[in-house]
Amino acid sequence: MTGIAIDWNYFWSVAPLFLRGLELTLVLCLVCNGISIAVAYVLATILYFRTPVLCQLIRAYVSLIRNTPMLVQLFFFYFGLPEIGVAASPLISGIIVLTVWATAYQTENIRGAIEGLPPRLTEAGRSLGLRPGGLFVFVIAPVATRTVVPAMMNTIISATKNSALLSSIGVMELTYVAMDNIAESYRSMENFLALLICYLTIVMGLSAIVTLLERHLGRGYRR
Amino acid sequence: MTQNLDTAVIRTIGLEKYYGIHQVLFGVDFSITEGERVVIMGSSGSGKSTFIRCLNGLESTQGGHIQFHGRDIEALAERDWRPLRRRIGMVFQDFALFPHMTVLNNLTFAPVREGLMKKAAAEERALALLERVKLRGKERSFPSQLSGGQQQRVAIVRSMMMSPEVMLFDEPTSALDPETVGEVLAIIQDLTSEGLTSIIVTHETNFARKCANRIVYMDAGKIVEEGSPEKFFTSPDTERARSFIASHN
Numbered sequence: 454m455t456g457i458a459i460d461w462n463y464f465w466s467v468a469p470l471f472l473r474g475l476e477l478t479l480v481l482c483l484v485c486n487g488i489s490i491a492v493a494y495v496l497a498t499i500l501y502f503r504t505p506v507l508c509q510l511i512r513a514y515v516s517l518i519r520n521t522p523m524l525v526q527l528f529f530f531y532f533g534l535p536e537i538g539v540a541a542s543p544l545i546s547g548i549i550v551l552t553v554w555a556t557a558y559q560t561e562n563i564r565g566a567i568e569g570l571p572p573r574l575t576e577a578g579r580s581l582g583l584r585p586g587g588l589f590v591f592v593i594a595p596v597a598t599r600t601v602v603p604a605m606m607n608t609i610i611s612a613t614k615n616s617a618l619l620s621s622i623g624v625m626e627l628t629y630v631a632m633d634n635i636a637e638s639y640r641s642m643e644n645f646l647a648l649l650i651c652y653l654t655i656v657m658g659l660s661a662i663v664t665l666l667e668r669h670l671g672r673g674y675r676r
Numbered sequence: 677m678t679q680n681l682d683t684a685v686i687r688t689i690g691l692e693k694y695y696g697i698h699q700v701l702f703g704v705d706f707s708i709t710e711g712e713r714v715v716i717m718g719s720s721g722s723g724k725s726t727f728i729r730c731l732n733g734l735e736s737t738q739g740g741h742i743q744f745h746g747r748d749i750e751a752l753a754e755r756d757w758r759p760l761r762r763r764i765g766m767v768f769q770d771f772a773l774f775p776h777m778t779v780l781n782n783l784t785f786a787p788v789r790e791g792l793m794k795k796a797a798a799e800e801r802a803l804a805l806l807e808r809v810k811l812r813g814k815e816r817s818f819p820s821q822l823s824g825g826q827q828q829r830v831a832i833v834r835s836m837m838m839s840p841e842v843m844l845f846d847e848p849t850s851a852l853d854p855e856t857v858g859e860v861l862a863i864i865q866d867l868t869s870e871g872l873t874s875i876i877v878t879h880e881t882n883f884a885r886k887c888a889n890r891i892v893y894m895d896a897g898k899i900v901e902e903g904s905p906e907k908f909f910t911s912p913d914t915e916r917a918r919s920f921i922a923s924h925n
């Protein structure tokens with residue numbers, strides 16, 4: 454290999470491997486983000502109702518996750534916990550850690566959106582005699598959801614990018630495929646180029662979906 | 677207070693309110709009888725909003741009593757306020773419609789959700805009320821697609837949906853463009869003309885003159901003067917009321 458020449462034959466020859474990695478990355482992205490958003494709504498609801506004890510536990514969990522690197526959380530779970538008898542396969546460990554990580558951020562996003570709503574919205578509901586449950590489910594949560602979409606999107610993208618870290622415990626997603634190819638062929642340029650293209654495609658695809666979603670949610674609703 | 681002798685719908689006795697250590701209501705004695713229309717006036721910060729927010733439990737109070745049909749309600753828990761709030765409607769300065777719901781859903785949501793009406797009946801009533809406030813045809817619009825005056829009329833109808841016995845209005849026209857103030861005041865006048873007990877905080881002196889059965893003037897967290905509109909606007913007893921009226925004409 455000379456200079457910056459790219460061996461396109463090699464590049465296309467590894468494409469099938471990358472497609473398999475891409476598939477796993479997409480599945481990870483879908484599963485972890487899906488679960489984390491669902492759980493985050495539950496946790497944000499508990500925070501909203503200031504449920505004693507649970508509320509403090511959730512706050513502690515959120516700050517623990519947000520204030521430590523995900524790589525360290527991953528190593529703690531995968532290499533640390535087996536010492537006390539909690540062990541799981543790389544894939545399951547990866548899914549759990551990424552989901553737990555994303556849930557903390559999504560909880561914080563939703564909590565922030567709820568706290569940012571005008572207090573008047575709650576007062577209007579209270580003054581109509583609405584019970585807190587109905588008020589939360591049908592007014593507070595949906596209105597907050599409209600404002601939380603951009604922040605939620607950022608977390609989804611971060612989680613997708615962070616899924617690359619799972620290669621370090623042997624989850625055979627995109628980054629693992631690239632590293633594996635390089636170890637075998639010593640062709641860094643082609644592999645990293647393919648890797649960048651894959652991540653860029655995923656993230657741009659996600660952004661497009663969210664733009665559509667925002668437009669849909671924004672129907673008749675401007676502020 | 678015995679229930680039978682007291683004709684007041686709402687009465688407050690020595691009502692005191694603190695925000696933290698900052699006292700804003702200093703013993704407010706007030707009452708309103710059925711069908712009465714009372715306008716509360718007073719300069720900014722005199723405690724008008726705070727006072728009417730106490731009347732439907734949006735604010736807690738720290739002294740005195742609030743009575744609804746003779747029954748003390750100031751110490752009720754939130755859950756016990758809830759059924760009362762359906763009988764005491766409130767309209768806010770900034771409309772506070774549910775932004776993600778159409779006009780029709782804004783109107784039917786609470787009564788249907790709280791089991792007061794079936795959906796079909798609620799929609800029928802909503803449409804009739806929209807007709808009355810000249811908003812028929814807007815039922816599928818979202819609040820953001822309406823003018824301020826239209827939104828406020830929807831907000832008024834939303835409270836009326838619960839068939840309240842008393843309506844509280846907190847500066848219902850203060851956030852509106854001058855052109856739309858009139859249409860909202862006309863609606864309030866129309867809806868309350870059939871003897872709906874109402875307490876209206878407003879700076880609109882013409883409206884107060886025309887529509888109030890009684891003016892209550894608040895200053896620094898107290899009622900300092902009250903009386904008929906003629907009396908209040910032509911020969912107020914207190915110097916403070918006199919200068920207030922002078923500055924609002």
Ligand SMILES: Nc1ncnc2c1ncn2[C@@H]1O[C@H](COP(=O)(O)OP(=O)(O)OP(=O)(O)O)[C@@H](O)[C@H]1O
Nearest residue numbers: 695698700718719720721722723724725726727847
């Ligand atoms: N949530 C609050 N926390 C602390 N202080 C408050 C709060 N709401 C009102 N106050 C204070 O209480 C006093 C009375 O306020 P309030 O809003 O009741 O007056 P107002 O007569 O309605 O005035 P305006 O005409 O400007 O609406 C003011 O000094 C205000 O600063």
Ligand SMILES: [Mg+2]
Nearest residue numbers: 724725726847
């Ligand atoms: Mg006020």
